[in-house]
Each structure stands twice: as structure tokens, then as C-alpha cells.
Amino acid sequence: MGKGLVRIILYALIVILPVWLATWLGEEAEGIVTDVGRNFALIGFMILSLQFLLAARLKWIERAFGFDILIRFHKSMALTASGLLLLHPLLIAYGGPGWKLLIGLDLPWPIWAGKVVLLLVIANVLFGFYQSRTNLGFEKWRLVHDLLAPIILILIFLHSWNIGDDLELSAMQGIWGGMFFLAAGMFLHHRFLRPSRLRRQSYRVEDCVQETEDAWTVKLVPPEGRTIGEYYPGQFHFLTFFRDPSLPVEEHHWTISSSPAQKNYLSSTIKASGDFTASIGQTRPGDTAAVHGPFGRFSYLFHPGERDLVFLAGGIGITPLMAMLRHMRDTRDTRSVVLLYANRREDQIVFREELKEIKAGDWPVLTLVYVLSRPGEFWSGEIGHVGRKRIEKYCGRDLTGKTFYVCGPQKMARSLIKTLYNMGVPDKRIRREIFSFLD
Ligand SMILES: Cc1cc2nc3c(=O)[nH]c(=O)nc-3n(C[C@H](O)[C@H](O)[C@H](O)COP(=O)(O)OP(=O)(O)OC[C@H]3O[C@@H](n4cnc5c(N)ncnc54)[C@H](O)[C@@H]3O)c2cc1C
Numbered sequence: 001m002g003k004g005l006v007r008i009i010l011y012a013l014i015v016i017l018p019v020w021l022a023t024w025l026g027e028e029a030e031g032i033v034t035d036v037g038r039n040f041a042l043i044g045f046m047i048l049s050l051q052f053l054l055a056a057r058l059k060w061i062e063r064a065f066g067f068d069i070l071i072r073f074h075k076s077m078a079l080t081a082s083g084l085l086l087l088h089p090l091l092i093a094y095g096g097p098g099w100k101l102l103i104g105l106d107l108p109w110p111i112w113a114g115k116v117v118l119l120l121v122i123a124n125v126l127f128g129f130y131q132s133r134t135n136l137g138f139e140k141w142r143l144v145h146d147l148l149a150p151i152i153l154i155l156i157f158l159h160s161w162n163i164g165d166d167l168e169l170s171a172m173q174g175i176w177g178g179m180f181f182l183a184a185g186m187f188l189h190h191r192f193l194r195p196s197r198l199r200r201q202s203y204r205v206e207d208c209v210q211e212t213e214d215a216w217t218v219k220l221v222p223p224e225g226r227t228i229g230e231y232y233p234g235q236f237h238f239l240t241f242f243r244d245p246s247l248p249v250e251e252h253h254w255t256i257s258s259s260p261a262q263k264n265y266l267s268s269t270i271k272a273s274g275d276f277t278a279s280i281g282q283t284r285p286g287d288t289a290a291v292h293g294p295f296g297r298f299s300y301l302f303h304p305g306e307r308d309l310v311f312l313a314g315g316i317g318i319t320p321l322m323a324m325l326r327h328m329r330d331t332r333d334t335r336s337v338v339l340l341y342a343n344r345r346e347d348q349i350v351f352r353e354e355l356k357e358i359k360a361g362d363w364p365v366l367t368l369v370y371v372l373s374r375p376g377e378f379w380s381g382e383i384g385h386v387g388r389k390r391i392e393k394y395c396g397r398d399l400t401g402k403t404f405y406v407c408g409p410q411k412m413a414r415s416l417i418k419t420l421y422n423m424g425v426p427d428k429r430i431r432r433e434i435f436s437f438l439d
Pocket of ligand 1: 137138139236250251252253254255256268269270271272273274275276277278296316319320433434435436437438
């Protein structure tokens, strides 16, 4: 967490820098309420500008925390900035010019620009809130978010540049201009320049193999003359497929299910679980895909000293665990792994043959347990769900020294983590990958 801590301190210092400058170099204090109102706006602008940096998937930021934590931080800072910006005019009005600032019509244009910012900020927050709680499509939300965010940035910049006394200081002008161009640059890079570069360097689909009734493994090879970048088993990437023109083009995140020891291709094993993935089986050899990654910290290679692992998988949540098992096999790693793999039915078990082979080999030392909730009449294995009873049965009652890797649908993963807490497993011994960033 050392690197993470440095980044957090840097973030906090950048955010409060203009308040510090305005306090020490700026005009005389105008009263505590007005000053607080002004400082809220200064901090709000800094946070909003840095949002573009957080959203840009920069590896040197992501690697220290993991993508899920970064997304959560991005969301909380959006709420914090919105709260500060909404309080700003209230405090300024209360501390000086009075309510005509809020309800008057005869106001200079920068004040109107500020009012529009507040409306757009509220719209952005509400839209984000309802997207994750209703059936508003993710793609529609992303489009609106991508339109609103730069408009808010431009208007807030114009408002503050033209109205704030603090911006008369050349040091403040330097910070303001710098933050604006940094944010605008990040936005252009993230939404236009990088996607277009990745598209030009698209991987080619070599194969699309059906694993089960509703899951396919797509194998991708890099373009001529390029090699696959380094990644850890268990990490994920963003893929944008370019296929038959009648098929949708969307960017989604999937685990890299191949082993990094395999240098010739990348693969992802994808379940048809929604609007986009319903078409995954129609991917054909020769189609192409823009690949952006790797991301995430869900890999045993981040914790090389841990030798006694328990993998708890639900359904397609097997993919990062499979990448780790493949890597252990390929690198002849003698670690011990207990895999408890839950599915509804036997025919939904993904990678069954390969898991059997890994179990039969020496690397890793694998205990393989399938748990089915709706087995057929000839099933002789475990029936029900993965829970305390089965964890105790296969891992013993004393879980000291074991590290748990949990991956699966949100509900199952959360319930398993709760079970592990109840069994006395400390949080630092539970690693999780939840297959959605929208909670
Ligand atoms: C770290 C991680 C690794 C994953 N690995 C795998 C894997 O190996 N195999 C696998 O089958 N699934 C994996 N998933 C889940 C996969 O990303 C979703 O199933 C897929 O995006 C659903 O898309 P859809 O449009 O078909 O489904 P929908 O039902 O339309 O969407 C399902 C959910 O995904 C959200 N979503 C839709 N589009 C996007 C998007 N472009 N970006 C972000 N969220 C979106 C929706 O809002 C909704 O909550 C992973 C998810 C994460 C977070």
C-alpha cells in the first residue's frame, strides 16, 4: 500500500493547493461563511478536474489500488464535489449578496454559467444513480456521462475564471489553466485517441469455441510484428469486438482466461448473460478486437508468499481462477489449492476436462470439488451451495494461513465473503473479484 499512500497524499495536496494559495496570497478574508463558500468551489473544481484523470484508466494509478476501488473512489469523489459545488452558491449568497444571487434574473453571464453547471451536476448524479438501479442501459448512461462531463468542466472553468477574485492571482491562473488542460487532455486521450490507436492495432480472433450451452472462449492473436504485453493470471482487460456490421460494437470487461505463460494468444471465456454477450457466439475467426489491459489485482502473483489457497467460484466466475490454475500448471508451481466450484447443473461446468487434467497432474496440488444446486439424477457429487459446511469439510475448521479467492455473481460472492468473516477469516486473507462495477 506504500505506493497507494503516496498517490493518496499527492491527490489530497493537489486538491487543497488552491485553497492554501488563496488563503495566503489572496485578498483579505470576506467573512467566514463567504470564505468557506469560496473554498468549497475551489476544492470542487480541483476534484472535478481530477475525475478525468481517475477515469482515464492510467496504469500507474490503477495498479496501486485495483480498478474496482478506483471506480468506487471516482464515484464518491463525484458526490463530494457535487455537494461542495451545490453548497458554494448558498454560502456565498448567505455571506454577502443575499438570495438575489440565487433567484435573480438580472445577473452577469458567468453567474448563469455557474447555475447551468449546478443543474448539469445534479442531472449527472441522478442519471448515474438511476442507471444502476433501473434498466437504463449502460451504454446510454455512458454516452450522457461523456457529454455532460466535459460541458460541466468547460462551464465551471469559464464561471470561475471570470468571476472569482482568486483567479486574479497568476499562480492560481496557472493552476486553473493546468488543471483544465490536464482534464481536457485526459478526456481526449481516454475517449478518442487511445481507442483509435487500439483499433488500429486490433488483435485477430483466431477461434471462438463453445464451452457450454452459453459460454464461449474467444482466442485472440496480436497483430503482425507485435507481442502480447505482460499480465498476471486473474487480471482482466477491456475488449471491443469488430465483427459483422449487424452485430453490436461495445467495450466490455472480461477476465483474461489464458495463462501468461502462453505467449502466442490471449483468451477470454464469455457467458451470454445480457444484451451484448447474447451475440458472443456469433464471433468468427478473422473478426478483430481492440484490447485494452491488463487491469486488476486479483492474482496470486501479487502475493507470492501465500502457499495455501482456497478458490471459491460461482458459474462463469471460474475464469480468473482458471487463469491462475493454468499458470500454476505451466510454471510447475506446487502450491496447494482447494477449488469449490458452484453451478446449477452439470452441463454448466466450464473447463471440466482441463480441470480434470490439472487435478491429475502435480502442479498445483489441486482438490477439485463441484457443487451443483440442481443436479441430474446420476450426480454423485456435492449438492446444494458453497457455504460454511462445505468449506469446513474440504478445508478443515482451522482456516489459519489459508487465503481465499472468491469470484462469481455479485450476490453469491457477497454472501460467501460474509460466511468467511463469520468463520473468522480476516479481511486481508480474502481476495475478491465481483463481476460488476455497478453497485
Ligand atoms: C473484472 C470483471 C471481470 C469479468 N470477467 C468476465 C468473464 O471472464 N466472463 C464473463 O462472461 N463475464 C465477465 N464479467 C462480466 C461481464 O463484464 C458482463 O457480463 C458483461 O459486460 C455484460 O454485458 P451485457 O451487455 O451482455 O449484459 P447486460 O445485462 O446488458 O449488462 C449486465 C451488467 O453489466 C453492465 N454493463 C453492460 N455493459 C457494460 C460495459 N460496457 N461496461 C461496464 N458494464 C457494463 C450493465 O449495466 C449490467 O449491470 C466480468 C466483469 C468484471 C467487472
